Amino acid sequence: MTKSIAVLAGDGIGPEIVEQAVRVLSSLGLNIEMKEALVGGAAFDRFEHPLPKSTLDLAKNSQAVLFGAVGDWKYDHLPRELRPEQSILGLRRSLGLFANLRPAFLYDDLSNSSTLKPEVVSGLDLLIVRELTGDVYFGTPRGVRNANDGNFIGEREGFDTMRYAESEVRRIAKVAFESAMKRSKRLCSVDKANVLETSQFWRDIMTDTAKEYPNVELTHMYIDNAAMQLVKNPCQFDVIVTGNLFGDILSDEAAMLTGSIGMLPSASLNSNNQGLYEPSHGSAPDIAGKGIANPLATILSASMLLRYSLDLSDYANLIDKAVHNVLANGFRTVDIYENGTNKVGTSEMGDAVINELRMA
Numbered sequence: 481m482t483k484s485i486a487v488l489a490g491d492g493i494g495p496e497i498v499e500q501a502v503r504v505l506s507s508l509g510l511n512i513e514m515k516e517a518l519v520g521g522a523a524f525d526r527f528e529h530p531l532p533k534s535t536l537d538l539a540k541n542s543q544a545v546l547f548g549a550v551g552d553w554k555y556d557h558l559p560r561e562l563r564p565e566q567s568i569l570g571l572r573r574s575l576g577l578f579a580n581l582r583p584a585f586l587y588d589d590l591s592n593s594s595t596l597k598p599e600v601v602s603g604l605d606l607l608i609v610r611e612l613t614g615d616v617y618f619g620t621p622r623g624v625r626n627a628n629d630g631n632f633i634g635e636r637e638g639f640d641t642m643r644y645a646e647s648e649v650r651r652i653a654k655v656a657f658e659s660a661m662k663r664s665k666r667l668c669s670v671d672k673a674n675v676l677e678t679s680q681f682w683r684d685i686m687t688d689t690a691k692e693y694p695n696v697e698l699t700h701m702y703i704d705n706a707a708m709q710l711v712k713n714p715c716q717f718d719v720i721v722t723g724n725l726f727g728d729i730l731s732d733e734a735a736m737l738t739g740s741i742g743m744l745p746s747a748s749l750n751s752n753n754q755g756l757y758e759p760s761h762g763s764a765p766d767i768a769g770k771g772i773a774n775p776l777a778t779i780l781s782a783s784m785l786l787r788y789s790l791d792l793s794d795y796a797n798l799i800d801k802a803v804h805n806v807l808a809n810g811f812r813t814v815d816i817y818e819n820g821t822n823k824v825g826t827s828e829m830g831d832a833v834i835n836e837l838r839m840a
């Protein structure tokens with residue numbers, strides 16, 4: 481069967497970084513069909529919608545989506561449902577991509593890039609498993625209404641709903657425990673069970689699931705403490721599992737521990753291992769078109785794509801190794817540059833990875 485990927489580059493630096501990931505994939509000589517489509521602001525400009533049906537259909541009919549980034553300040557005035565961010569939320573919902581894997585890994589060669597002291601971050605290697613299709617992100621009812629109870633009757637109020645169904649918690653728990661089994665068998669579930677009913681429910685189900693994984697050590701932590709522990713002693717964590725909103729926040733924090741968010745890939749999977757793969761960073765419109773963006777997060781996302789959706793782990797390992805070597809050889813984009821290293825642009829970084837792959 482031919483392997484098929486939808487390539488959705490999006491806005492800002494999206495097209496530049498995705499181009500490098502596509503070149504890297506092409507250089508492997510695999511029989512993968514790659515089809516491009518517009519998404520985000522770029523799609524809005526052409527079709528007046530950030531996720532046109534043609535793009536969604538392409539994504540649905542592909543085994544995986546390689547995604548760049550979406551968003552630009554120039555769309556901030558649009559109604560929420562037409563803003564670029566809605567495309568990524570729509571893809572997550574339509575494809576049922578409930579499991580978001582966000583690794584944060586500090587390369588030895590980059591330990592000076594972190595804003596934290598090298599001795600605090602050295603050896604950092606954690607995985608955040610974020611639930612991605614539930615919680616207050618998608619919970620209904622939501623909106624703005626006239627308050628009809630409580631202390632503010634008669635005033636307008638904004639409201640959203642935090643809710644998790646049991647099956648939603650159970651399936652993300654399973655992904656998290658399975659991930660922990662493949663790593664150091666330590667799992668920390670993050671919630672706000674001291675205040676929120678949803679969180680207590682979440683915690684109970686995590687505890688219940690732990691019975692099926694006697695080899696995994698499960699701990700629980702409140703979100704506020706977890707945010708603090710991540711900067712205090714990040715290496716205490718191996719796998720973290722958490723809900724959509726807390727995971728959004730913690731994953732940016734964890735990404736920054738590594739010095740540059742430009743290094744971190746992510747995978748969002750459904751129950752068929754169909755996935756969307758994107759760098760953890762955004763569209764960075766301020767540096768778009770300058771050829772200086774770091775393509776490594778996207779290249780590493782392509783590696784995750786091969787590993788999780790196309791069952792090509794050997795090739796994923798080759799890409800990971802190539803990125804490692806490129807850094808060891810001193811190649812740096814501006815976001816990770818330090819004195820004495822070799823500053824390169826986006827496409828030269830792509831070249832460097834491809835050269836390493838040729839030599840492998």
Ligand code: IPM
Pocket residue numbers: 565568569728
């Ligand atoms: C992320 C992003 C998205 C989110 C936005 C763009 C909707 O911040 O992938 O973390 O909040 O999930």
Ligand code: MG
Pocket residue numbers: 728729732
């Ligand atoms: Mg986020």
